[in-house]
């Protein structure tokens with residue numbers, strides 16, 4: 001199955017000049033979602049993770065089912081101000097705008113193998129910031145995975161762990 005057949009692209013969202021890759025159509029298609037999660041699980045399993053970390057919000061849609069499929073725990077990398085207790089923050093640039101991600105201290109046991117998962121890799125700022133946060137709380141980030149890679153933005157160069165993407169766009 002070609003997953004691209006199930007991903008819509010919408011010009012000029014959320015800003016002029018941005019071609020937005022919309023996974024709503026893929027998630028709404030039972031077979032396409034099943035195939036997506038099967039492929040991601042196959043790539044992820046090889047790294048023998050203890051924990052799957054998902055990035056808010058679209059990343060949760062992929063990361064939480066992946067954790068269930070692999071029998072791993074799931075932890076959240078969230079936008080600022082959403083997590084209770086002691087947290088660590090990092091601000092970074094997006095393809096459109098900027099954001100701050102946050103993780104709870106103690107979210108992982110020191111040395112636990114964590115795979116970081118998001119729906120889409122654009123400039124790589126979100127992955128790079130989240131990897132930094134996970135390391136600060138003692139995780140061993142063994143891999144990263146996403147459904148869509150915008151290869152022309154070269155975000156992969158900012159990710160210093162093995163990165164799996166299921167679908168790649170060159171423009």
Ligand SMILES: O=P(O)(O)OC[C@H]1O[C@H](OP(=O)(O)OP(=O)(O)O)[C@H](O)[C@@H]1O
Nearest residue numbers: 056057058094095121122123124125126
């Ligand atoms: O590689 P980058 O340039 O950092 O961009 C990728 C990030 O941008 C999108 O999130 P967005 O901030 O739109 O939030 P959402 O998941 O809550 O929709 C996407 O889900 C990734 O998390």
Ligand SMILES: Nc1ncnc2[nH]cnc12
Nearest residue numbers: 019020021022095120122
């Ligand atoms: N072009 C894009 N489409 C969908 N989500 C994104 N997140 C960052 N860039 C994006």
